Structure formats: C-alpha cells, structure tokens
Amino acid sequence: MTDKLFQNQPYLRECTAEVTEIRDDCIILNRTIFAPEAGGQSSDTGFINDIPMLHASEHDGLILHKTAGIPAGIGPGSTVTLKLDWDLRFDHMQNHCGEHILSGILFTRYGVENKGFHLGSEFSTLDAQIKNMSEEMLSELEREANLAVFSSIPVSVDFVNTKEEAEKYTLRKPLKVSENISIVSIPGIDCVACCCPHPDNTSRVGMIKIIRAEKYKGMTRIYFLCGMRAYEDYKNKHEIITILNKKYSSDENNLIENIKIHDNKANSVRQELYSMKSRFAAIEAERLISSSEKAVIFEYDDLSLEDLKFYAKKISEQTELPVILSSTACNTVILTHSGKSRLECGRLVKDFACGFGGKGGGSNTLAQALFSDTEVMRNFVKIAFMSL
Numbered sequence: 583m584t585d586k587l588f589q590n591q592p593y594l595r596e597c598t599a600e601v602t603e604i605r606d607d608c609i610i611l612n613r614t615i616f617a618p619e620a621g622g623q624s625s626d627t628g629f630i631n632d633i634p635m636l637h638a639s640e641h642d643g644l645i646l647h648k649t650a651g652i653p654a655g656i657g658p659g660s661t662v663t664l665k666l667d668w669d670l671r672f673d674h675m676q677n678h679c680g681e682h683i684l685s686g687i688l689f690t691r692y693g694v695e696n697k698g699f700h701l702g703s704e705f706s707t708l709d710a711q712i713k714n715m716s717e718e719m720l721s722e723l724e725r726e727a728n729l730a731v732f733s734s735i736p737v738s739v740d741f742v743n744t745k746e747e748a749e750k751y752t753l754r755k756p757l758k759v760s761e762n763i764s765i766v767s768i769p770g771i772d773c774v775a776c777c778c779p780h781p782d783n784t785s786r787v788g789m790i791k792i793i794r795a796e797k798y799k800g801m802t803r804i805y806f807l808c809g810m811r812a813y814e815d816y817k818n819k820h821e822i823i824t825i826l827n828k829k830y831s832s833d834e835n836n837l838i839e840n841i842k843i844h845d846n847k848a849n850s851v852r853q854e855l856y857s858m859k860s861r862f863a864a865i866e867a868e869r870l871i872s873s874s875e876k877a878v879i880f881e882y883d884d885l886s887l888e889d890l891k892f893y894a895k896k897i898s899e900q901t902e903l904p905v906i907l908s909s910t911a912c913n914t915v916i917l918t919h920s921g922k923s924r925l926e927c928g929r930l931v932k933d934f935a936c937g938f939g940g941k942g943g944g945s946n947t948l949a950q951a952l953f954s955d956t957e958v959m960r961n962f963v964k965i966a967f968m969s970l
Contacts, residue, residue, distance in 0.1 A: 584645040585613035588626070589739065589764055592675065592779035595668050601660040608646035609656065614638070615666050618645050621778045622681075623674055623701035629665040631656065643762075675781045676809030677706045679737060679768075680790045682780075683727045684708060684806065686772025689754050691726065692719070696755075697801060705793065705805050715802040720792055727790045730771050734785040740765045748775060788812060859889075863896035871901045876970050877925075878905045879963065885909040891950070894918050906966050913959050917966060918948045925970055934965050 587594055599611040609630060618638040619625040625638040634650040656662065678701060685696035688710055698709035742748050745760040754774045757763065766776045768784060781787065788809035795804045807815050827833055832840040870878045878897055885893065890909050894916040898905045904919040915935070917927040927949035931942045935951035938958055942951040953959040 583643040584611060584640075586617075586645070586777075587613055587615050588617040588779045589777065590741070591615070592671075592781070595666045595671075597664050598661055599664055601656060601658055601662060603644075603658060604652060604656075605646065607652065608648050609652065609662075610644050610646060611662070611664075614645050614647070615664050616645065616647060617671075617674075617779050621678070621776060622699035623678060623778065624703075626666060626671050626674070628667045629663075631662045632665075635664075671779065673810060674701060675779055676787050677701050677807075677811065678776075678778050679780050679784065679787045680727070680806065680808035681706060681708055682766060682768060682772045682774065682776070683730050683784065683787065683790065684723065684804070686754060686768060686774075687723060687726050687730070690771070692723075705807055705811070708804050708806070709798060710802045710804055712802050713797070713800055715795060715804075720795055720804070724790065724792045730768070731784050731787050731790060734783055735768055735771060737780050737782055737784060738767045739780060740767065789816075791815060859892060860896065863893050864900070866893060867897040867900045870897060871903070874901075874903055876903070877923075877967060878903050878907075879967060880907055881960070881963070882907070882909040882911070884911050887912045887914050887950075887952075890914060890916050904970065906963055908959060908963055910956050910959075913953045913956055914942075915951045915953075915959060915963055915966070916948075917944070917950070921947050923970070925966070930966055930969060935962050938962065 587597065594615050597613070597615055599613050601609055602612050603610040616626040616628060616635060616638040618640040620640065627637070628635050630647060630649055633653070635647050636650060637648040639646050681699050681701070685699070685708060688694040688696060695711045696708050697711050700707050742763050742765065743761055745757055745763070748757055748763045748765060751765050751767070752773050754772060757775055759775070763775050764777055765773065766780055767773045789812040791807045791812040793805045793807060793815065795802050823834060823837065826837060830837060830840040830844060870880055878901060882890070886909070890907055890912070894905050894907045895918070898918045898920055902920050902922045904917065904923040904925040906915065906917050908915045917925065917930065919925055919927070926946050928944040928946055931944060931949045931951045935942055935953070938961070939955065940951045940953045940958065940962065942949065944950055951962060953962065
C-alpha cells in the first residue's frame, strides 16, 4: 500500500519517498503527495527528482507515477524527492470542494442528487437529477453556495476502516467502497465519502460561479467555475464590458438599453438600404432586359457575392430569360432562371466550372461558380451562353 499523504496533508508540497517498485515504466513509492486520477478529476502533476511526473493512477492500493522517463539511477530502494505542481493542486481543490458545496446544497435544500461530476481543464460540470431547473433555482443555488464560502466553514476529513463505521455518518451518497474510507464533511452543507484532497475551509474555494446549465439525459448539467477560474472569467468579461461601454458610450447600468437603441437604428438603416437596393435592382433589371434577347448577361466589377445573388434574383423575377451575372470583384458567376429556360444551371457548373479549376454547384434553376482566375470565369460565361 502506498501511504497517501495527500489525503491527510493536502497542503504538503514537497517530501522525500522511497522507490518500492518500477512497473510498466511507472514508479511506485512507499508514500506520495501526488493524488491519482479519481472522483471525476485528473491527477496531480509535478516532479520526481526534477523529472516531470505526468500522471498518477491507483491500482490495488498502490499509486503508479508515470514520469517523462526513468533514469538508470532510480530503482527499488532509491530515495527520491517529490515536488507538487501546487497551482494545479489548489485549482483542483478549489473546484472539487466547490462541487461538494453545490451538490450538498442541491441535496439538502432541494432533494436533488448529483449523478455525475467532471473537473475539466477549463470548467467543471455536475449532473443534477432534475429535468427542468429554473433560472431562479440556479440563481438561488449559486447564492447559497457563495454564502457557504463566505461563512468560512471548516472542511474536515475523517478516515474509517469499515463500511459500518462510515454509515454512522449522514452520507449524501451510498458508499462504493467497504474499507479505508475517507469521509469529507462540511457542517450544514455536505457529508460524503471522497478520496481527493480538499481545502481545510470553504473560504479557500473562492467565488463559485455557475456559467450555464443545459438539459442532459433527462437531467440538468451545470457548468461552474471556482476560485481563480471564476476570477479569470470575471476579469475577461469585465474587459469585454469595458470595450462595449466605450463602443456604445455607455456604462454597466444602461449598456443593454444603449445596445437596443443602436440595434434599432442599425435595423432601420438596413431596411432603408434594402429598399434602395431593390429599387436600383429593378432599374437595373429593366435596363438589362431591354437590351437582351437569348439571355441577360452582364459582368460587374464591384459587386460582392451577396449583391450578385441579390441582383440575379431580382432580375429573374422580371423575365423568363436565363440570367447570367458575374463579378470580377469576387470572380463568381450566378446562373438562374424562372424555370422556363432549358439552361441546366447546376449541371453546367458541375460539367464545366469544376473541370477548369472552379468550384460551386446548385440546382437546375439556380447555381453559382467561383473561380480563382478572371479569364477562366469569363470563358465559363461564354460556355454558358453557347449552351442556350
């Protein structure tokens, strides 16, 4: 058995240990400060004799330490120095204890069980066994969780040897083990068996922030951040709000209203622009149709793809002739008609445009072809006209 120092000394950052075995390129020690992957979170990392310790896992009571390599001088009986990546450990402790607080409140206040937990590299999730969780309930859960943090409640860990001893506690979840059990207690909040390192006080968790929730397999998956993660999230969002305040000449109190005013003005401008484009397209359609016989064919030098499609649509609405518009600004050809032409737009693009370095596609009555070369585009227009 490996002596798990991380359980009763979670703030220990460095120690020495004796190598007891080398197994499958992993180092086994008589004791360790590295918590293995367990309980929905990844393992600690750090160094063993200045060699990066990449991953720790537990097998039959032994902790296997996967390192970046095992030097020839390290073997059974060797004494090595362990150095913990404390920033990662504390991040894990903050977010795992935050999960205990949230899950405990869900259970004690609302009778909702946590059916899953994952501590990711960016955010953590817990799966609450409730199908429809209201915004009000989420807000109250977050508020109560932070009140628990601000109350500086002691977090204690008791070690018991048997299932019978453990069941004397008011546990939130049924036991999954029957011996060597660690019970994590936060008075008034949570009591559950857990083998991971925890802070000694809820205040060390820092702020708890629920960032979103979604339906998941008949439950509600809650995404949350604790401690420095919550701080970084707030810092990032504050920077965004500051930029938006400058953009809209606003402050936090009236930013939303100013954005709505701006959006209304923008919508008004867009409607006016659309109306003007429609009127101009109608004039353009009349001009081109009056001078066309077999097809309406014209090349523009300044139209975007979006405007090219818009013009083609408006023109085809006023004639039964096929419409073939192109623009050197985007090297694109739009082919369309009302359905009374024998021009097979999509097939033409597939057979000719794609065969000459172009790309695109479409239906029998509407297709587009994009080219990297203007002259190739013009040759395709000639082919389209010849196919009429």
